[in-house]
Amino acid sequence: MRASLFAGFAVLQAGAVLAEPSLERGTYLVEGPSACGNCHTPLGPTGPVMEQALGGRVVEQSEAFTAIASNITPGGRVAGWSDAELVKAIREGIRPDGTVIGPPMPIGLYRGLSDDDVQSIVMYLRQVPAVDLDPGQSVYNIPLPPAYGPPIDTVAAIPQGVTVVYGAYLANAVSHCMECHTTFGPQGPMFDTHLGAGGFEFHGPWGTVVAPNITSGPEGIGKYSDAELVQIIQHGVRPDGAAMLPPMPYGNFAAMTDDDVAAVILYLRSLPALPFGG
Numbered sequence: 307m308r309a310s311l312f313a314g315f316a317v318l319q320a321g322a323v324l325a326e327p328s329l330e331r332g333t334y335l336v337e338g339p340s341a342c343g344n345c346h347t348p349l350g351p352t353g354p355v356m357e358q359a360l361g362g363r364v365v366e367q368s369e370a371f372t373a374i375a376s377n378i379t380p381g382g383r384v385a386g387w388s389d390a391e392l393v394k395a396i397r398e399g400i401r402p403d404g405t406v407i408g409p410p411m412p413i414g415l416y417r418g419l420s421d422d423d424v425q426s427i428v429m430y431l432r433q434v435p436a437v438d439l440d441p442g443q444s445v446y447n448i449p450l451p452p453a454y455g456p457p458i459d460t461v462a463a464i465p466q467g468v469t470v471v472y473g474a475y476l477a478n479a480v481s482h483c484m485e486c487h488t489t490f491g492p493q494g495p496m497f498d499t500h501l502g503a504g505g506f507e508f509h510g511p512w513g514t515v516v517a518p519n520i521t522s523g524p525e526g527i528g529k530y531s532d533a534e535l536v537q538i539i540q541h542g543v544r545p546d547g548a549a550m551l552p553p554m555p556y557g558n559f560a561a562m563t564d565d566d567v568a569a570v571i572l573y574l575r576s577l578p579a580l581p582f583g584g
């Protein structure tokens with residue numbers, strides 16, 4: 307009895323300590339599971355141009371839009387925004403001038419970022435080297451929503467641990483696994499009906515690649531062991547040794563702690579099995 311009470315107290319204590327916003331946490335998130343650079347860092351012929359990390363680039367071009375991820379270093383216009391304004395831009399998709407940030411930045415999921423985590427991300431962005439680059443302005447030929455939801459006052463931190471709840475937080479709010487892996491409808495990912503069912507097509511210099519079904523059943527990740535999933539998620543290597551294609555940010559996920567990857571896998575195994583593409 308005494309021992310279990312004490313264990314519970316230790317967990318609470320660890321949660322409380324880790325829940326402080328910190329540069330260390332921001333570094334872990336941005337360079338690891340949040341992978342902001344997967345969209346915001348310029349791409350050269352051999353991969354991300356790290357001397358211009360987070361300096362911005364064209365992310366997606368289609369009839370619907372030309373999406374250009376902004377320069378989010380102190381060399382971009384975010385330099386003139388307060389911390390609270392930057393938090394609102396990241397978590398609610400609304401800039402200080404009231405304009406709305408368009409897709410594919412996964413604002414719908416970033417709405418779930420805890421106060422501590424989004425503030426840690428801001429701390430990190432403030433101290434990266436300023437990149438002198440103007441990647442240009444996005445053009446949206448589709449209407450953007452006036453907002454992605456009601457204003458957010460506060461989002462409480464979820465205690466860290468190898469739990470389904472924390473895995474859900476990581477796979478949604480932090481890493482947006484579910485943005486890429488959920489079937490797309492006219493309004494974007496169909497989270498309510500097709501969560502994790504796959505089917506979205508990515509086009510790039512590497513060709514066309516389709517997001518697989520990552521729900522729990524045999525058509526999804528049910529066919530893989532935990533060890534195989536670690537190799538897939540963190541190293542982009544399939545059980546038969548085949549290398550996987552972008553844009554899944556394997557390099558960033560390689561920096562995730564063992565516990566965080568285990569929590570994500572636990573969460574994926576808890577997702578109701580769906581057929582591919584819903």
Ligand code: HEC
Pocket residue numbers: 340341342343344345346365373374375376377378382383384392395396401406407408409410411412427443444
């Ligand atoms: C899937 C691609 C993608 C990811 C991942 C992404 N962004 Fe973005 N981001 C964009 C695009 C595209 C825009 C510009 C949208 C527009 O022009 O309306 C943008 C805009 C922004 C802006 C507005 C800057 C300005 O000057 O208007 C901020 C701030 C921002 N992103 C921060 C982040 C942070 C922090 C992360 C990681 C937690 C992140 N983004 C992850 C694609 C992405």
Ligand code: HEC
Pocket residue numbers: 477481482483484486487508515516517518519520526527535538539549550551552553554555559570
């Ligand atoms: C930017 C989009 C994107 C993000 C973010 C993303 N993925 Fe993926 N994922 C893909 C694509 C595309 C593939 C297919 C790659 C290929 O076929 O070479 C893939 C493949 C996979 C596979 C292999 C499944 C199979 O049966 O082939 C798993 C498992 C997986 N992702 C899990 C995750 C998890 C967990 C996360 C978050 C931690 C995540 N993905 C984040 C796009 C993404």
